[in-house]
Amino acid sequence: MTRLRELLFPLIAVLCAFAVGALVVLFIGDSPIETYRLLLGSAFSWPDGIGYTLFFATPLIFTGLAVAVALRGGLLNIGAEGQLYIAAFATAWVGITLSNLPSALLIPLCCLAGIAAGAAWAAIPGILKARFGSHEVINTIMLNFIAVALVGYLTQYHYRTAGDPIMESAPISAAAHIPRLGQFVPGLPARIPLNAAFLLALLSCWLVYVLLWKTKWGYEIRATGQNPSAAEYGGVSIRKEIVLTMAISGALAGMVGINEVMGYRYRYYDGFSDNYGFTGIAVALLGRNHPVGVIAAALLFAVLQRGGVPVDAFTQLVSKDIVLILQALVILFVAAEAMFRRGGRGPGAGGRI
Amino acid sequence: MRLELRNITKRFGAVLANDHLNIVIPSGTIHAIVGENGAGKSTAMRIAYGFYRADSGEILVNDEVREIRAPLDAIALGIGMVHQHFMLVRPMTVTENIVLGAEPGSALALDLKAAAARVRALSEEFKLAVDPDAVIEDLSVGQQQRVELLKALYRKAELLILDEPTAVLTPQEVEEFFAILRRMREQSKTVVIITHKLSEVLAISDNVTVMRDGRVVGNVKTGETDAAALARMMVGREVLLRVEKPPAKPGATALSVRGLSITGRDGARRLDNVSFEVRGGEIVGIAGVEGNGQTELIEALAGLLPESQVSGSIAFGGRDIRALDARRRREAGIAHVPEDRHRRGLLLDFSLAENTILGVHYRPPAVSGAGSVLLNEPAIRHRAELVIREFDVRPPNPALPARALSGGNQQKLIIGREFELPPLLLLISQPTRGVDIGAIEFIHRKIVALRDSGCAVLLVSAELEEVTALADRVLVLHNGRIAGEVDPAAVTHEQIGLLMTGGHA
Numbered sequence: 001m002t003r004l005r006e007l008l009f010p011l012i013a014v015l016c017a018f019a020v021g022a023l024v025v026l027f028i029g030d031s032p033i034e035t036y037r038l039l040l041g042s043a044f045s046w047p048d049g050i051g052y053t054l055f056f057a058t059p060l061i062f063t064g065l066a067v068a069v070a071l072r073g074g075l076l077n078i079g080a081e082g083q084l085y086i087a088a089f090a091t092a093w094v095g096i097t098l099s100n101l102p103s104a105l106l107i108p109l110c111c112l113a114g115i116a117a118g119a120a121w122a123a124i125p126g127i128l129k130a131r132f133g134s135h136e137v138i139n140t141i142m143l144n145f146i147a148v149a150l151v152g153y154l155t156q157y158h159y160r161t162a163g164d165p166i167m168e169s170a171p172i173s174a175a176a177h178i179p180r181l182g183q184f185v186p187g188l189p190a191r192i193p194l195n196a197a198f199l200l201a202l203l204s205c206w207l208v209y210v211l212l213w214k215t216k217w218g219y220e221i222r223a224t225g226q227n228p229s230a231a232e233y234g235g236v237s238i239r240k241e242i243v244l245t246m247a248i249s250g251a252l253a254g255m256v257g258i259n260e261v262m263g264y265r266y267r268y269y270d271g272f273s274d275n276y277g278f279t280g281i282a283v284a285l286l287g288r289n290h291p292v293g294v295i296a297a298a299l300l301f302a303v304l305q306r307g308g309v310p311v312d313a314f315t316q317l318v319s320k321d322i323v324l325i326l327q328a329l330v331i332l333f334v335a336a337e338a339m340f341r342r343g344g345r346g347p348g349a350g351g352r353i
Numbered sequence: 354m355r356l357e358l359r360n361i362t363k364r365f366g367a368v369l370a371n372d373h374l375n376i377v378i379p380s381g382t383i384h385a386i387v388g389e390n391g392a393g394k395s396t397a398m399r400i401a402y403g404f405y406r407a408d409s410g411e412i413l414v415n416d417e418v419r420e421i422r423a424p425l426d427a428i429a430l431g432i433g434m435v436h437q438h439f440m441l442v443r444p445m446t447v448t449e450n451i452v453l454g455a456e457p458g459s460a461l462a463l464d465l466k467a468a469a470a471r472v473r474a475l476s477e478e479f480k481l482a483v484d485p486d487a488v489i490e491d492l493s494v495g496q497q498q499r500v501e502l503l504k505a506l507y508r509k510a511e512l513l514i515l516d517e518p519t520a521v522l523t524p525q526e527v528e529e530f531f532a533i534l535r536r537m538r539e540q541s542k543t544v545v546i547i548t549h550k551l552s553e554v555l556a557i558s559d560n561v562t563v564m565r566d567g568r569v570v571g572n573v574k575t576g577e578t579d580a581a582a583l584a585r586m587m588v589g590r591e592v593l594l595r596v597e598k599p600p601a602k603p604g605a606t607a608l609s610v611r612g613l614s615i616t617g618r619d620g621a622r623r624l625d626n627v628s629f630e631v632r633g634g635e636i637v638g639i640a641g642v643e644g645n646g647q648t649e650l651i652e653a654l655a656g657l658l659p660e661s662q663v664s665g666s667i668a669f670g671g672r673d674i675r676a677l678d679a680r681r682r683r684e685a686g687i688a689h690v691p692e693d694r695h696r697r698g699l700l701l702d703f704s705l706a707e708n709t710i711l712g713v714h715y716r717p718p719a720v721s722g723a724g725s726v727l728l729n730e731p732a733i734r735h736r737a738e739l740v741i742r743e744f745d746v747r748p749p750n751p752a753l754p755a756r757a758l759s760g761g762n763q764q765k766l767i768i769g770r771e772f773e774l775p776p777l778l779l780l781i782s783q784p785t786r787g788v789d790i791g792a793i794e795f796i797h798r799k800i801v802a803l804r805d806s807g808c809a810v811l812l813v814s815a816e817l818e819e820v821t822a823l824a825d826r827v828l829v830l831h832n833g834r835i836a837g838e839v840d841p842a843a844v845t846h847e848q849i850g851l852l853m854t855g856g857h858a
Binding site for chain 1: 655679689691696697699701703707
């Protein structure tokens, strides 16, 4: 029953968002049905639609998981954006500097570099909170700016191929490339960048699920998030949990770099992230901080992202900004649902005598 | 003022909080409403005060049917309410607090002088001894409560509803408070007092309404009943009001505290050079008004305070445990039932099963497999079922979130978990706060049984009756110091009350 409700409420939020979105389209003067047909239809066509939708979903699964784990531990990680930039750069750096290593070594090293860099970057606000009590929201936001500036500087002045007009690093070694799924799936052309990182994302969801609900570490993370005083009473070190949770969150955000660098562009490309870190917050919220929910929410946002292009091209008046409007509405309704729920619990709670 | 609730019914979701209530409160009387937690007494009175609206039924004020949609309607009719948790603005003066929401004078000029004069006059009329110009945060809890009374009287309340008014008072303050209530009755005010303390009902009220499971199970004259009869009505069966316990057989010293001092984060002394011992097989009670260092003492013993705040020595089983953190202390055999079950004791959104392993979640049997990382769900469930069965936790479903339980059942779950350790020393604070009479009896018996099995027990309770009934020795804490040790069998409440307030027994 409760599980059903967990599913139902986000679904209602999404439906409400689409209903209001339809009114917006109607108000602009186009047909909502036609618009939604373009929006959703293109996302499910084979192979391009599905291939690209899953590709777009990959970074959102990672960042959604990152935010979800942090929230389960009682922390709001708004720094996934910075963490994934630092991590992607670290991945590329290893792929460039250790270019003479064989694939069997280089691929794991590149992955580990990104995971470690993301974890380390996220651990900074964790340590600041654990040591000095400074709020992680402020520090993660500020570290976003530092991260973007730092990798921008490194790309511009140290790792750009001479004469390249684009802000991107030199290519990584071919030994660090991970396979595209087109190599294995019949009918899926290799030009579609959907790659092995998508499978890694699904694996990460399973691992996060096991970590949070099946291990003592997850118990401690969730206990700290639910009630730090009670966790402390139960012999959990809150400070340790804060740093650990942030590091795990950053590691997950960092895996975006694997998809981007090792599976798509094969180099570090400055400014590659389409706000993945921030969209991850919405993905986690809509997905109820649960790995399965995160997959579903990431797919929804990927569908919207994919569907924006044909909407732009084939409607008279509506532009692809309808996607942004729909995303905003989804977030709004998810938040409103949380409010509604709290309100709904009011009398019951007050009624306890 | 005569107040009558006629056929009042109120539902919260699936819970029937009030089921066709009929309560008549005659004018100029002190009327007690008693019942266990969840019996619906506060709900009924909140309906009378306009906080909630009844689903059906009517409210009659002086024999006229009245619509009370909001507290403002109630106030206009002359009904006032004082809540269990005071609603005062702490940095403001008494007068400022009292006029809040009914400011005198024009919209621009606040006429506080006239208001202060009225407050003074009211205070003198009822001998409340409240200075209108005092700032709230400088007042004692008892004085703050009288400010709340003044607030209602200032708004010309003829009928006052008091929700658990004595919960925060010392025995002396309770006496003063009752004297005030009697003076109000003399001035032909009507007083409704919601309580679960039967001794107070018998001491102060004219009539009693007993509630159980949302229904009125009895309307009696106080003079024609006694505590046993009231308890039976409240619980629905015979209840043992006295704790039956054989004499203690103290064994070896379990806990030895020497020169323990605690400094708060703000630099203030919370505990000052306290020394005592607890031996196996005895219950040592700590009495005192809340906020005199009990909380800090227990937290320090449980390992929940930073070492920098604690000085002195704490020896357990002969070895110094100052350097051990909470986890190591629990491993050594120190169990802790915290005073605030929602803040410390439970993970409210976690299942009962998950709650029964808090503190032992990291070691077998809660975990199993390589490196003891994976939670062992069958073992956890087994433990939960054991605690639920042994401590009669209802409903007995380990998958429910702890939030879904009543206060008494939550408390039984925590106590069950801690007893399951099993402990050599039990630190237990406010074991029966907000717990039904039936469950109180059960918890008391369990604590005595644990003592008889040889465990050392340190008990802190704000309920004097509880401390004197359970403990074999009682230490009275005042201002962070031990004001005296008394024999619970020989001492009177007045003597303890004096020690609690810094006097001498």
